Amino acid sequence: xxxxxxxxxxxxxxxxLINGVKNTNPLRPVISSHHSHSKHPVPIKxxxxxxxxxxxxxxxxxxxxxxxxxxxxxxxxxxxAPGEEVTLEASMTDTRGVLFMSLAHYRAxxxxxxxxxTMESLGGSYRGVFSMGLLSSLSxxxxxxxxxxxxKRDVENPNIVTISVFRGHLSNEELVGEGRSEPLSTATxxxxxxxxxxxxxxxxxxxxRGCLFLPPGxxxxxxxxxxxxxxxxxxxxxxxxxxxxxxxxxxxxxFAYDDLPKSxxxxxxxxxEEAVEFLLKHDKVISRGVGVIGTSKGGEIALEMAAFxxxxxxxxxxxxxCVPVLVGMRVGEHLYPGIPFSNxxxxxxxxxxxxxxxxxxxxxxxxxxxxxVPVERSNAAFLFxxxxxxxxxxxxxxxxxxxxxxxxxxxxxxYKVLSYPGSGHLLEPPYSxxxxxxxxxxxxxxxxWGGTVKHHTCGQVNAWNKxxxxxxxxxxxxxNLEDLGKNSFVHLKSSL
Numbered sequence: 001x002x003x004x005x006x007x008x009x010x011x012x013x014x015x016x017l018i019n020g021v022k023n024t025n026p027l028r029p030v031i032s033s034h035h036s037h038s039k040h041p042v043p044i045k046x047x048x049x050x051x052x053x054x055x056x057x058x059x060x061x062x063x064x065x066x067x068x069x070x071x072x073x074x075x076x077x078x079x080x081a082p083g084e085e086v087t088l089e090a091s092m093t094d095t096r097g098v099l100f101m102s103l104a105h106y107r108a109x110x111x112x113x114x115x116x117x118t119m120e121s122l123g124g125s126y127r128g129v130f131s132m133g134l135l136s137s138l139s140x141x142x143x144x145x146x147x148x149x150x151x152k153r154d155v156e157n158p159n160i161v162t163i164s165v166f167r168g169h170l171s172n173e174e175l176v177g178e179g180r181s182e183p184l185s186t187a188t189x190x191x192x193x194x195x196x197x198x199x200x201x202x203x204x205x206x207x208x209r210g211c212l213f214l215p216p217g218x219x220x221x222x223x224x225x226x227x228x229x230x231x232x233x234x235x236x237x238x239x240x241x242x243x244x245x246x247x248x249x250x251x252x253x254x255f256a257y258d259d260l261p262k263s264x265x266x267x268x269x270x271x272x273e274e275a276v277e278f279l280l281k282h283d284k285v286i287s288r289g290v291g292v293i294g295t296s297k298g299g300e301i302a303l304e305m306a307a308f309x310x311x312x313x314x315x316x317x318x319x320x321x322c323v324p325v326l327v328g329m330r331v332g333e334h335l336y337p338g339i340p341f342s343n344x345x346x347x348x349x350x351x352x353x354x355x356x357x358x359x360x361x362x363x364x365x366x367x368x369x370x371x372x373v374p375v376e377r378s379n380a381a382f383l384f385x386x387x388x389x390x391x392x393x394x395x396x397x398x399x400x401x402x403x404x405x406x407x408x409x410x411x412x413x414x415y416k417v418l419s420y421p422g423s424g425h426l427l428e429p430p431y432s433x434x435x436x437x438x439x440x441x442x443x444x445x446x447x448x449w450g451g452t453v454k455h456h457t458c459g460q461v462n463a464w465n466k467x468x469x470x471x472x473x474x475x476x477x478x479x480n481l482e483d484l485g486k487n488s489f490v491h492l493k494s495s496l
Contacts, residue, residue: 056081056112058184060088060163066190069159070241070430070464072132073189075116077165080108086184087124087170088116090134091141092161095153100433101141101176102126102134105169114165123169126453135161135191136457138433141176147354147446149231149426149438155193155240156200163187191431193237195244200236203250205278207271209260210252211236212282213243219284221248222291222475224314225275225305229296230264230326231440232256238293241429245468248285250275254301266338269331272305280311289313289379291471296393296425297325303373303402304329304336306380314474315378316467318385319425322398323371339368354437354446356391375402376409381474383416385463387423391450395425416470418463422455430461 058079067073080086086108091101104121106114117131125137140148152159164183166175174180194200197216203209211234215221226239226249234257239249252275255261279290291314294302299320306315308331328338348356375382384399399417406415420427426435426449434453439446451459472478 058165060165060185060187062163062187062189065187066158066192068195068241068244069191069193072431074131075134075163077108077114077185078112080112080114082108082110082112084108084112084167085169086114087166087168087175088114088134089164089166089175090138090161092138092159094150096151098145098148099141100138100150101172102137102139103170103172103175104134128454130454132431132457133453134163135431136434137453141172147437147439149435150433151235152193152237155236158190158192161189161191163189193240193244198240198243200240203278206274208252208275208278209258210234210250210275211239212248212250213239214248214284215243215246219248220286221246221284222471223248223279223282223285224250224291224293224471225272225279226251227254227292227294227298227301229298232264238429242468247468247471248279248282250279264327266327266335267301267329269304269308269329272301273309276305276309276311286475289475291315291475293318293467295319295427297321300325300373301329303375306378306382307374308377310379312378312380314471315380316383316385316470318427318463319387319390319393319395320398321393322373322402323368336371339371350448354448356448372401372405376405376411379413381414381470382406383418383467383470385427385467386417386419387425387427387451387456387459388419388421389423389450389452390425391448392425418466420455420459420463422452423459424451424456425449427456427460427463429464431457432460
């Protein structure tokens with residue numbers, strides 16, 4: 001049977017009881033295949049085996065072989081010749097069957113070993129020391145999929161990552177082409193979105209459509225409503241990971257799912273009020289109030305929910321516009337109109353055909369001032385998360401406008417700003433593949449999201465940890481946030 005326990009770092013770990021004895025191996029064993037450097041090893045009898053006559057075996061080692069998706073791993077290769085040049089490759093497929101791949105070039109040390117956590121990549125998908133580089137830099141392997149974002153729909157099944165090592169420094173074309181060589185060794189690594197004991201419950205409550213994820217145990221737990229942006233549909237992977245960290249999370253769809261509108265239309269706050277009502281009625285959710293978290297358009301809706309729903313007491317807005325974008329929000333009899341992109345963007349078409357947008361720049365902000373979300377009406381603590389290299393929303397500027405508004409009204413609740421240099425628009429839970437640009441069906445163009453893979457990954461890790469702390473502190477009233485201070489702006493510099 002699987003058993004959930006706590007590690008020294010406070011993270012879930014996995015173990016198994018076999019005949020009453022604890023087996024500390026992770027969820028599943030690593031699956032490896034090894035190849036000798038010697039093409040024609042000489043058969044010898046067991047009684048004559050010595051270290052000097054054994055063929056050298058190359059081995060890829062991933063520790064742990066299986067873990068939660070927001071956890072880091074160590075990756076190494078041993079059994080190489082001293083100074084040997086090799087290529088490490090990571091690959092996995094998404095729900096649609098699109099192959100994602102990354103590669104890095106290394107040179108073995110004097111012991112014939114490569115340790116990714118301490119040694120520099122000499123080329124490939126990234127350069128320098130980057131312990132999670134192979135996973136964070138996964139991108140579409142084929143050019144026809146270059147604007148494809150990695151999506152995980154079936155969160156109850158892990159991502160299966162294949163790590164292989166090849167002799168020599170190979171290019172992407174050599175690895176995906178028909179003449180691909182055989183790897184020296186291969187290992188399989190499993191990355192889980194759902195911890196043991198987490199419940200996934202599809203939700204059809206009144207007009208509300210979504211999926212609730214509950215942590216293991218009796219609770220009650222802090223509850224949050226989780227929303228993404230204008231891609232639409234239902235994305236569950238962040239809610240699954242929040243529940244794996246002790247937070248009950250409702251992944252909420254608001255268009256292009258089930259019987260909801262097929263495209264972005266005017267929203268009514270009553271729909272989101274109903275979602276909050278559903279959470280607060282659940283016996284495993286803390287009843288004093290809920291949190292909301294959203295990215296992009298979902299971040300804008302999170303701000304609006306905080307402004308107009310008193311039982312929202314904690315709000316995390318990730319690279320969010322400060323005005324309704326594309327479509328408006330109706331609150332009672334009042335409509336906050338949507339601002340079309342054609343009015344607020346400075347579009348730039350890149351050489352690869354993707355489009356860079358930076359809506360709501362300072363020179364045109366004044367004409368839309370009356371449409372800014374009235375966050376000063378809120379009852380919530382705010383955590384604003386900003387990617388400085390966001391190429392879709394000028395989130396650094398929109399967050400400044402929101403904080404100025406809070407300050408002007410002497411807002412009594414805490415509000416924090418975390419800004420991340422080199423991070424782009426799609427700040428997701430840690431080690432999600434960095435997506436620089438992808439095709440957006442709602443706008444029918446390939447949009448640039450921004451960010452550089454190292455800095456973006458650094459931002460994801462820090463923002464995720466702070467998000468979990470924030471919700472537990474302000475909803476469950478546990479822990480403390482003294483390291484951020486009250487009503488502070490934190491600009492995190494990266495050593496990368």
